[in-house]
Structures are given as C-alpha cells and as structure tokens.
Amino acid sequence: MSDPTPTTRPRRLSRAARQEQLLTVAEQLFLTGGYEYTSIEDICRAAGITRPVVYDHYGSKEGIYLACVRRARVRYERDLTLAFEGTADPRRQLERSAEVYFGMVEDDPQRWLLFYSGVAVPPTGELGQRLQDLRLQTHLFVVAQLRQHAPTQPDIRLEAAAAALSGIFEQLGLWWLRRPELSRAEVMRLACDLGWNGPLRILLG
Incomplete structure (x- = not known):
C-alpha cells in the first residue's frame, strides 16, 4: 500500500512579506470603506489572519494606517x-x-x-x-x-x-x-x- 499523499500546508510568510500583505489589504479597505469605518476585524478577515498578528506587526488600526x-x-x-x-x-x-x-x-x-x-x-x-x-x-x-x-x-x-x-x-x-x-x-x-x-x-x- 502506498503512503497517503502528504497534506499541502500554506506557505508561511516571512515577517517582511506579512507586513507588506497586511498593508496592501488594509490600504484597499481604507480606500473602499474609509478610515473610520474600517476595523481591525475587517483587516483580519480580508487577510485571513487573527487579531494578534495585526497587533504584533502594527500595534493597532492607527499603527497600520500610519504605515500605509x-x-x-x-x-x-x-x-x-x-x-x-x-x-x-x-x-x-x-x-x-x-x-x-x-x-x-x-x-x-x-x-x-x-x-x-x-x-x-x-x-x-x-x-x-x-x-x-x-x-x-x-x-x-x-x-x-x-x-x-x-x-x-x-x-x-x-x-x-x-x-x-x-x-x-x-x-x-x-x-x-x-x-x-x-x-x-x-x-x-x-x-x-x-x-x-x-x-x-x-x-x-
């Protein structure tokens, strides 16, 4: 019996690549919804990550907007x-x-x-x-x-x-x-x- 096909896992992004991804996602959300009406939850959902990831890289919504x-x-x-x-x-x-x-x-x-x-x-x-x-x-x-x-x-x-x-x-x-x-x-x-x-x-x- 042959071995089962290994499950393909998503490639982990480097810290720099993750930061760039978050900026690109957040920028698009800020453009379409405005700063005031864009939340951390919106950014997390669009980027497919959890809140702690955003906090680790940028600290807050204000931080990621400033980075943009x-x-x-x-x-x-x-x-x-x-x-x-x-x-x-x-x-x-x-x-x-x-x-x-x-x-x-x-x-x-x-x-x-x-x-x-x-x-x-x-x-x-x-x-x-x-x-x-x-x-x-x-x-x-x-x-x-x-x-x-x-x-x-x-x-x-x-x-x-x-x-x-x-x-x-x-x-x-x-x-x-x-x-x-x-x-x-x-x-x-x-x-x-x-x-x-x-x-x-x-x-x-």
Missing part, C-alpha cells in the same frame, strides 16, 4: 527623485513635480485624499500628530531640493517656500476635484505658474 501613509509617501518621494533625474533646472523640476503630484490626483483621487491631502483623518490627537510628522518628512524632502538651488538662503526661508509650494499643490488638488472639467495640463500649468511666480521667485530672486 508612510509607504505611500516613501513611494511619492521616490517618484519625485526619479522625475528629477536628468535636469538641474528649477523650473523643469517644478514642472516634473507637478506631473507626479497631479498624476496621483487624476489616477486615483480617493487614494490621494486618503494618504496625501490631510483631509481624510482629523488632525487631532496622537494620530493627527503622527500624521503631521509624516507630512513633515515630505516637507523636509522639498526643503532639501530647494537648498540645492538656493544654498545661501537661511533655513527659515527655505522652509517657508517649501510650505508655500506644498500648500499650492495640495489646495489646487482639492480645488481640481471640485472642477473636474479642467484638464490635468491646465491644473499643472496653474500650479507651476503660481509656484514659480510666488515662493520660488522670492526664494531664487
């Missing part, structure tokens, strides 16, 4: 870095920044609202503060890019210019969602004209 935002912002900064390759011209870099940013708004507005716009979760309490810290990291990335073009400017002016540019892009993104008849090219042109003739003109002289 962090991953999205790392990708955004990576895309900006790649877009800047091949040019040191500040105007061209501004235009390429607009291409990346408003490409996100056009391609997936719900995802942009959830992870980039600052309107998906109220900016209060510990979660709000930690989200502000993540936004600050992106802000410092912009400051570093501006410093390359204006190395003699004091930090306070570089930080102010970065804040102004970020505000222009974010507010135009929200405005564009209320004016869907406008093309991406039109919104990008507005963003670049406002950024170049406003904070960048003051900074670069």
Whole structure:
C-alpha cells in the first residue's frame, strides 16, 4: 500500500512579506470603506489572519494606517527623485513635480485624499500628530531640493517656500476635484505658474 499523499500546508510568510500583505489589504479597505469605518476585524478577515498578528506587526488600526501613509509617501518621494533625474533646472523640476503630484490626483483621487491631502483623518490627537510628522518628512524632502538651488538662503526661508509650494499643490488638488472639467495640463500649468511666480521667485530672486 502506498503512503497517503502528504497534506499541502500554506506557505508561511516571512515577517517582511506579512507586513507588506497586511498593508496592501488594509490600504484597499481604507480606500473602499474609509478610515473610520474600517476595523481591525475587517483587516483580519480580508487577510485571513487573527487579531494578534495585526497587533504584533502594527500595534493597532492607527499603527497600520500610519504605515500605509508612510509607504505611500516613501513611494511619492521616490517618484519625485526619479522625475528629477536628468535636469538641474528649477523650473523643469517644478514642472516634473507637478506631473507626479497631479498624476496621483487624476489616477486615483480617493487614494490621494486618503494618504496625501490631510483631509481624510482629523488632525487631532496622537494620530493627527503622527500624521503631521509624516507630512513633515515630505516637507523636509522639498526643503532639501530647494537648498540645492538656493544654498545661501537661511533655513527659515527655505522652509517657508517649501510650505508655500506644498500648500499650492495640495489646495489646487482639492480645488481640481471640485472642477473636474479642467484638464490635468491646465491644473499643472496653474500650479507651476503660481509656484514659480510666488515662493520660488522670492526664494531664487
């Protein structure tokens, strides 16, 4: 008599692979149901795991949401870095920044609202503060890019210019969602004209 066929067991994921899986599952749930209406139980059910697994990796729903935002912002900064390759011209870099940013708004507005716009979760309490810290990291990335073009400017002016540019892009993104008849090219042109003739003109002289 031959031996029975061994039972095939699901392959255990490495810690890094499990974390990535949980982020992908949670991100989709946050996108479809919103942050407030997505629970740890929803994430567990969709990922096929138990609550302790989520707690072990991310501690809480707030923790996994913050990790989703962090991953999205790392990708955004990576895309900006790649877009800047091949040019040191500040105007061209501004235009390429607009291409990346408003490409996100056009391609997936719900995802942009959830992870980039600052309107998906109220900016209060510990979660709000930690989200502000993540936004600050992106802000410092912009400051570093501006410093390359204006190395003699004091930090306070570089930080102010970065804040102004970020505000222009974010507010135009929200405005564009209320004016869907406008093309991406039109919104990008507005963003670049406002950024170049406003904070960048003051900074670069």
